[in-house]
Amino acid sequence: MAADLTLLVPTFRPRLETLLANCRARGVEMRPYMGLRTPLEQAKLWRQSRSREQIDAKVAQLHAAGADYLADCIVRVGPQNGDPVTNAVPGLSWHQWGEAADCFWVVKGDAEWSTKRLVNGLNGYRVMAEEAKKLGLDPGGLWRKFPDWPHVQLRPEPSPLGRMTLKEISAEMQRRFKR
Incomplete structure (x- = not known):
């Protein structure tokens, strides 16, 4: 299943697309499976x-x-x-606001969910978190209280509250x- 990135807000979508391209440039394919999520x-x-x-x-x-x-x-x-x-x-x-996406790591055509497995010395979720930080995005994998490795969002705030x-x-x- 693929997320419809056209439903994301215009300030987030291009940064997410750049993030995915930067991951690919490092040999890691990350595929968005959830973007906008209903309440x-x-x-x-x-x-x-x-x-x-x-x-x-x-x-x-x-x-x-x-x-x-x-x-x-x-x-x-x-x-x-x-x-x-x-x-x-x-x-x-932030999913309900079109400002977050969840991505899975693709390894040999299959979804890989491990945050510990290495392929060519890299873990896809860790690469995504590193690249997201470089773009000023907030990677869920680096959250202290409730790490969410597939998640990346536009804002550093945990919610609109x-x-x-x-x-x-x-x-x-x-x-x-x-x-």
């Missing part, structure tokens, strides 16, 4: 590793902040199962994604 998709990922109590508490917190659309996204997707892959609830991931309230984020997500 419902984000809700599924967030819910998949949370207990019922955690989910109920987060939904109540979002409703209390006036972020009803975000809370409703979490409720609407229903039970999910899987390993933890994100700490970001809907609206708080420093710029907007939960209520404002919820309204913007509803405007962009509710059909």
Whole structure:
């Protein structure tokens, strides 16, 4: 599966394309598989590793902040199962803003997910992180609390919360994604 890079914001897309070209120049193919992600998709990922109590508490917190659309996204997707892959609830991931992408490393035509395997002395995820830093992007693999090696984003801030309230984020997500 390939991400539709045309859905990314114009300030991020060319930098991501340069990042991919720089990785290729070093002998590493990184392939974007996720760019713009809907709040419902984000809700599924967030819910998949949370207990019922955690989910109920987060939904109540979002409703209390006036972020009803975000809370409703979490409720609407229903039970999910899987390993933890994100700490970001809907609206708080830069994916919903078109400012983030997830890429996998291609080795001999297959997706390689190891952050330790070396091919010709290189690990694709580590090369991507190095090259992203050079371009002023924020590579998730270098995050201290929750490393996310396939992830790269435009901004260094972990979420839009420093710029907007939960209520404002919820309204913007509803405007962009509710059909």
